[in-house]
Amino acid sequence: MGAAFDDQLITDVATVVSTEARAFNNGGRAGLDYWTPNINPFKDPRWGRGQETPGEDPFHLSSYVHALIDGLQGGFDPKYKRIVATCKHFAAYDLESWNGNFRYQFDARVDSQDLREYYMPPFQTCARDSNVGSVMCSYNSLNGVPTCADPYLLQTILREHWGWTNEQQYVTSDCDSIQNIYTPHNYTRTRAEAVTAALVAGTDLNCGTYYQQHLPTAYAQGLFNESTLDQALIRQYSALVRLGYFDGSAVPYRNISWADVNTPHAQQLAYKAAAEGITLLKNDGTLPMEITSDMTIAIVGDWANATEQMQGNYLGIAPYLHSPLWAAEQTGARVYYARVPGGQGDPTTDDWLSVPLLAEKADAFIYVGGLDNSVEAEGMDRVSIAWTGGQLDVIDQLAGYGKPMIVMQMGGGQLDSSPIANNPNVSALLWGGYPGQDGGVALLDTITGKNSPAGRLPTTQYPANYVSQIPMTDMTLRPNSTTGSPGRTYQWYTGTPIYEFGHGLHYTNFSASIQSSNRSYSISDLMEGCMEKYKDKCAFQTVNVDVENIGSTISDYVTLAFLTGTHGPEPYPNKRLVAYTRLHNMTAGSTSTANLGLTLGSLARIDEQGNTVLYPGDYALMVDTQPLAMKNFTLTGDPVTLDEWPQPPAPQLQTSDYFVGGYGSTYEENVIAGGTT
Numbered sequence: 001m002g003a004a005f006d007d008q009l010i011t012d013v014a015t016v017v018s019t020e021a022r023a024f025n026n027g028g029r030a031g032l033d034y035w036t037p038n039i040n041p042f043k044d045p046r047w048g049r050g051q052e053t054p055g056e057d058p059f060h061l062s063s064y065v066h067a068l069i070d071g072l073q074g075g076f077d078p079k080y081k082r083i084v085a086t087c088k089h090f091a092a093y094d095l096e097s098w099n100g101n102f103r104y105q106f107d108a109r110v111d112s113q114d115l116r117e118y119y120m121p122p123f124q125t126c127a128r129d130s131n132v133g134s135v136m137c138s139y140n141s142l143n144g145v146p147t148c149a150d151p152y153l154l155q156t157i158l159r160e161h162w163g164w165t166n167e168q169q170y171v172t173s174d175c176d177s178i179q180n181i182y183t184p185h186n187y188t189r190t191r192a193e194a195v196t197a198a199l200v201a202g203t204d205l206n207c208g209t210y211y212q213q214h215l216p217t218a219y220a221q222g223l224f225n226e227s228t229l230d231q232a233l234i235r236q237y238s239a240l241v242r243l244g245y246f247d248g249s250a251v252p253y254r255n256i257s258w259a260d261v262n263t264p265h266a267q268q269l270a271y272k273a274a275a276e277g278i279t280l281l282k283n284d285g286t287l288p289m290e291i292t293s294d295m296t297i298a299i300v301g302d303w304a305n306a307t308e309q310m311q312g313n314y315l316g317i318a319p320y321l322h323s324p325l326w327a328a329e330q331t332g333a334r335v336y337y338a339r340v341p342g343g344q345g346d347p348t349t350d351d352w353l354s355v356p357l358l359a360e361k362a363d364a365f366i367y368v369g370g371l372d373n374s375v376e377a378e379g380m381d382r383v384s385i386a387w388t389g390g391q392l393d394v395i396d397q398l399a400g401y402g403k404p405m406i407v408m409q410m411g412g413g414q415l416d417s418s419p420i421a422n423n424p425n426v427s428a429l430l431w432g433g434y435p436g437q438d439g440g441v442a443l444l445d446t447i448t449g450k451n452s453p454a455g456r457l458p459t460t461q462y463p464a465n466y467v468s469q470i471p472m473t474d475m476t477l478r479p480n481s482t483t484g485s486p487g488r489t490y491q492w493y494t495g496t497p498i499y500e501f502g503h504g505l506h507y508t509n510f511s512a513s514i515q516s517s518n519r520s521y522s523i524s525d526l527m528e529g530c531m532e533k534y535k536d537k538c539a540f541q542t543v544n545v546d547v548e549n550i551g552s553t554i555s556d557y558v559t560l561a562f563l564t565g566t567h568g569p570e571p572y573p574n575k576r577l578v579a580y581t582r583l584h585n586m587t588a589g590s591t592s593t594a595n596l597g598l599t600l601g602s603l604a605r606i607d608e609q610g611n612t613v614l615y616p617g618d619y620a621l622m623v624d625t626q627p628l629a630m631k632n633f634t635l636t637g638d639p640v641t642l643d644e645w646p647q648p649p650a651p652q653l654q655t656s657d658y659f660v661g662g663y664g665s666t667y668e669e670n671v672i673a674g675g676t677t
């Protein structure tokens with residue numbers, strides 16, 4: 001869904017989710033607070049939970065999450081919320097288990113510039129601009145303080161700076177993260193101090209047992225006031241009030257029933273969400289490829305008959321799971337399926353004797369593989385971002401027969417696909433993520449041209465040696481000659497990506513031109529017209545981009561607008577996304593206009609203190625990754641601070657390093673006397 005770059009799609013999907021959630025609630029099968037979305041930026045390609053997020057770019061994440069909350073909660077200030085959404089994990093959480101570091105004890109060291117520029121924007125959008133009902137603090141520490149015990153994060157930034165002060169908004173802990181304040185963070189001397197630190201910092205709800213077990217002792221010890229407890233309770237009960245929990249049939253959502261679950265509309269949307277995200281990385285002209293009933297197709301690989309696997313993690317019960325194999329069989333062609341060796345944990349293909357047999361019979365090969373949840377998962381980061389040798393071996397062998405050879409790269413993270421990209425016998429390469437219940441159909445429709453691919457990569461595809469250039473624990477974004485970091489994300493990476501953020505081919509060609517001429521703007525004039533409470537939200541301009549389909553195939557087109565230029569503090573990023581929109585169903589020869597709303601905030605840069613500043617200098621707006629259109633402009637006058645970032649308190653504690661456990665070990669404290677775990 002991140003690769004679709006289609007905010008309306010996100011709102012539509014989220015509306016189905018919240019509608020079905022209400023049906024389940026009315027049926028007595030579910031609550032009304034949902035611990036979604038995971039909106040941490042996908043900073044490092046090894047991250048096992050990057051698959052849950054829309055991608056690596058903070059502007060993209062912010063725009064996406066705004067659209068998502070709209071659908072989940074039913075608008076930004078509804079009388080009754082449809083459900084409470086929870087933006088998680090606040091903040092700087094993106095490490096599971098890597099090289100002896102675990103999410104429960106990891107201390108993310110982040111300076112104010114990177115914090116405000118990269119790790120904060122999605123949460124600012126959640127709290128300040130979308131009225132999200134709940135925020136979840138994370139397992140990790142941030143600069144020495146466990147986030148669930150950090151008043152700078154939960155009070156100063158979240159509530160005061162972002163004005164997230166409605167009584168019905170509450171912070172929940174991650175599951176057992178309050179226990180983790182005590183161990184393995186070793187942040188407090190006692191358990192009573194750990195629960196106190198969390199409650200006083202503003203963690204209102206505990207996923208786990210620590211509040212139940214230890215708040216009474218802490219209260220008896222006089223560690224916090226009753227009013228602090230009241231505040232947490234008021235926030236949670238107020239949230240129920242805003243959900244209409246106490247209002248019976250006065251709440252319109254009470255009418256939602258099982259008939260509103262798994263509707264034809266929901267099914268179509270599941271298909272659309274899969275189809276819009278499929279991204280064409282390489283094509284020698286073989287695609288689209290008609291599949292007729294007199295053809296024989298061989299569909300192979302670990303994912304060829306994927307069903308549950310198409311859902312990634314955190315999934316519900318799907319009404320059906322249409323695998324690629326199932327979809328291939330619906331074409332009427334004769335289909336051979338082989339799971340073949342060479343998948344995850346199966347590095348050799350030596351005993352695979354069926355290649356020549358398959359090759360003799362098949363008119364075309366479809367290989368579906370890549371990553372799956374056995375290697376990218378919650379609690380599990382990767383150590384390699386290369387394809388397994390076995391998979392490449394199979395792909396090589398099949399490609400060697402000189403027949404149409406299509407590779408589908410699946411999974412939420414990226415792999416270095418250069419061996420496939422550089423193999424002239426591989427006709428086409430597509431990326432499909434975790435496409436959900438109708439994923440197989442969306443993939444086959446893309447091969448045949450029933451769906452024209454228009455997705456764009458929401459993450460950089462790095463070369464495999466990237467993982468030896470920077471440790472996962474390094475939270476910095478900018479390249480650094482001292483540490484040897486080549487930089488993170490398309491904004492700062494100094495190497496050459498295999499496929500860059502925003503890459504995505506089509507079955508047609510597009511041209512674009514930006515309306516309006518190059519010119520200069522005075523910063524003081526811009527500020528004079530800026531009346532918003534939050535200055536970064538003031539409009540700069542709506543840039544209209546005329547996009548023309550100059551090929552012969554109907555297709556969507558995603559307009560990505562990047563800003564470059566010399567303005568603000570050095571170093572300058574390569575470029576940064578400042579707007580995007582998806583144009584739908586553009587017929588051959590047609591022109592559509594993308595209206596890109598730029599704000600003063602989107603022009604601004606972040607200084608070393610984390611302030612958002614509008615700087616004089618040269619700017620260039622470009623459309624698409626291989627610029628189809630470009631517009632230069634300048635800002636003149638003195639810099640103006642749009643948002644003054646609250647400075648962190650002086651560090652008090654250093655993290656300790658005597659935790660020796662692994663994934664899961666922190667739960668041992670939950671053994672109740674006489675019980676088991």
Ligand SMILES: O=[N+]([O-])c1ccc(O[C@@H]2O[C@@H](CO)[C@H](O)[C@H]2O)cc1
Pocket residue numbers: 035088174175378667
């Ligand atoms: O059963 N457990 O032991 C267990 C432990 C951790 C866990 O993950 C946490 O729960 C999810 C709740 O939203 C958070 O996104 C995730 O970080 C989910 C389940």
